[in-house]
Amino acid sequence: MTAITVALNGVKVVDDVEPRQSLADFLRDRCGLTATHLGCEHGACGACTVVVDGLATRSCLTLAAMADGRAVSTLEGLRDDPLMTLLRRHFHESHALQCGFCTPGMLITARDILQRHTRPDDKTVRHELSGQICRCTGYANIVKAIVAAGQDLPQASAAPPDA
Amino acid sequence: MKAAPFEYIRPKSVAEASVALGRRGATTAAIAGGQSLIPMLSLRVALIDLLVDISRLDDLKAVTATPDSTWIGSLTTHSQIEDGKTPDVFGGLMRRVAGQISYRAVRNHGTIGGSIALADPAADWPCCLIALDATVRVVGRSGVTVPRIADFIHDSYATTLTTGDIIMGFDIPAPKVPLRWGFAKVARKSGAFAHSIAIVTALGKDGPATVVLGAAGPRPRQMVATATQLAVAGATEEQLRAAIATDLDANFEGLDAYQKRMHTANILRAARDMRAQ
Ligand SMILES: Cc1cc2nc3c(=O)[nH]c(=O)nc-3n(C[C@H](O)[C@H](O)[C@H](O)COP(=O)(O)OP(=O)(O)OC[C@H]3O[C@@H](n4cnc5c(N)ncnc54)[C@H](O)[C@@H]3O)c2cc1C
Ligand code: FES
Ligand code: FES
Numbered sequence: 304m305t306a307i308t309v310a311l312n313g314v315k316v317v318d319d320v321e322p323r324q325s326l327a328d329f330l331r332d333r334c335g336l337t338a339t340h341l342g343c344e345h346g347a348c349g350a351c352t353v354v355v356d357g358l359a360t361r362s363c364l365t366l367a368a369m370a371d372g373r374a375v376s377t378l379e380g381l382r383d384d385p386l387m388t389l390l391r392r393h394f395h396e397s398h399a400l401q402c403g404f405c406t407p408g409m410l411i412t413a414r415d416i417l418q419r420h421t422r423p424d425d426k427t428v429r430h431e432l433s434g435q436i437c438r439c440t441g442y443a444n445i446v447k448a449i450v451a452a453g454q455d456l457p458q459a460s461a462a463p464p465d466a
Numbered sequence: 467m468k469a470a471p472f473e474y475i476r477p478k479s480v481a482e483a484s485v486a487l488g489r490r491g492a493t494t495a496a497i498a499g500g501q502s503l504i505p506m507l508s509l510r511v512a513l514i515d516l517l518v519d520i521s522r523l524d525d526l527k528a529v530t531a532t533p534d535s536t537w538i539g540s541l542t543t544h545s546q547i548e549d550g551k552t553p554d555v556f557g558g559l560m561r562r563v564a565g566q567i568s569y570r571a572v573r574n575h576g577t578i579g580g581s582i583a584l585a586d587p588a589a590d591w592p593c594c595l596i597a598l599d600a601t602v603r604v605v606g607r608s609g610v611t612v613p614r615i616a617d618f619i620h621d622s623y624a625t626t627l628t629t630g631d632i633i634m635g636f637d638i639p640a641p642k643v644p645l646r647w648g649f650a651k652v653a654r655k656s657g658a659f660a661h662s663i664a665i666v667t668a669l670g671k672d673g674p675a676t677v678v679l680g681a682a683g684p685r686p687r688q689m690v691a692t693a694t695q696l697a698v699a700g701a702t703e704e705q706l707r708a709a710i711a712t713d714l715d716a717n718f719e720g721l722d723a724y725q726k727r728m729h730t731a732n733i734l735r736a737a738r739d740m741r742a743q
Contacts, residue, residue, distance in 0.1 A: 346505055361572060
């Protein structure tokens with residue numbers, strides 16, 4: 304077992320993990336944070352995307368042991384994040400989800416897109432979303448929601464990238 | 467999709483890591499970004515006893531530039547290069563290549579050193595660093611070696627690395643005149659591994675050209691006849707096609723008619739982009 308300390312959604316978590324345990328399994332099975340979904344477990348679908356030290360991260364391609372000393376945010380921890388609140392409203396208004404399986408990864412990726420691109424256009428959003436797979440919506444409404452959220456964003460008020 | 471059990475350590479220095487990797491009687495692996503190794507462990511195509519985490523070794527993170535060359539530490543991530551956080555005296559070629567690899571969340575962790583160490587036939591950095599004539603600095607139990615990437619990668623997923631070896635980084639010679647380049651990729655989906663990668667460079671307006679084709683065989687190859695033809699002022703597309711056909715036959719085995727057309731079209735696209743600069 305390996306001892307780890309993680310700042311998880313702003314709360315210090317100290318635990319012992321098996322070295323082979325992925326960050327995704329640690330979040331879901333050890334911490335009960337089930338917003339992080341597992342689709343493919345090899346980096347292709349994006350459902351498991353979380354934020355590690357400010358960087359969008361595949362939690363299926365990170366070991367819990369490697370997250371030692373890092374700050375990890377999952378969708379649960381971004382409930383009151385201003386950018387996430389804006390995105391949630393636009394996902395709702397644009398009807399950007401059906402079954403919702405891909406939605407946590409979509410929202411975290413959408414937030415990352417808006418932190419790196421001011422008012423992204425349709426083409427940019429589509430390119431940036433190419434690592435997020437949705438089997439239901441056909442993507443049109445997801446793209447619409449993210450573009451609309453970007454339009455709503457006052458130019459200078461994008462949330463800091465390390466939130 | 468769960469990895470088999472293994473032991474995990476995070477050494478404090480390159481020397482310590484090298485010793486751990488050489489542990490007698492154990493199958494070991496270094497982990498940098500984990501973006502290739504973790505799926506391989508999960509699929510159990512790689513089975514190890516000991517995982518040595520080198521991802522926090524500062525000695526592998528240095529990035530420096532002199533008038534003669536650029537040094538890129540092996541832990542430099544694709545995202546850092548994409549975002550222009552490393553010097554790019556290659557007219558933006560490295561940024562362009564970095565930004566097309568996989569997806570942002572993978573680029574945030576995947577490293578240039580991991581990509582070269584793995585030597586996936588369809589990976590982007592091997593093509594780019596061969597085109598830029600880079601060398602790789604390897605530290606191991608038998609000392610330091612500095613092979614050219616083109617010699618370091620000798621087959622599909624095969625390099626001259628031996629147990630205990632660690633890639634420190636890459637030395638890339640600075641072009642003496644501005645580099646013109648073209649980069650073209652054929653992939654089923656943006657971010658997926660490519661079926662064809664073409665990188666074409668030329669030194670200044672009429673200097674020598676380099677053409678590298680990847681994903682067409684076990685390892686990327688220099689297309690020498692094509693490069694020679696490309697350096698001829700006013701070479702026509704027909705002449706280029708003939709040179710590409712010669713190079714494809716000389717460097718790659720078993721390409722079918724479709725693959726030949728695809729690689730030809732892809733190289734021509736890269737060449738057109740370069741000639742437009
Ligand atoms: C969905 C997906 C799509 C991808 N698409 C592409 C693509 O289109 N093009 C592309 O080029 N790549 C692609 N990749 C691979 C990606 O670029 C990886 O980041 C890269 O191949 C490996 O880098 P890493 O740092 O993650 O290495 P790791 O996974 O940590 O290690 C890979 C191998 O290299 C060894 N290694 C790592 N660092 C060193 C070192 N410093 N010294 C010695 N050995 C070392 C490890 O022991 C291991 O064997 C993709 C990956 C995923 C998950
Ligand atoms: S579950 Fe991690 S990318 Fe699919
Ligand atoms: S809403 Fe069902 S997978 Fe996206």
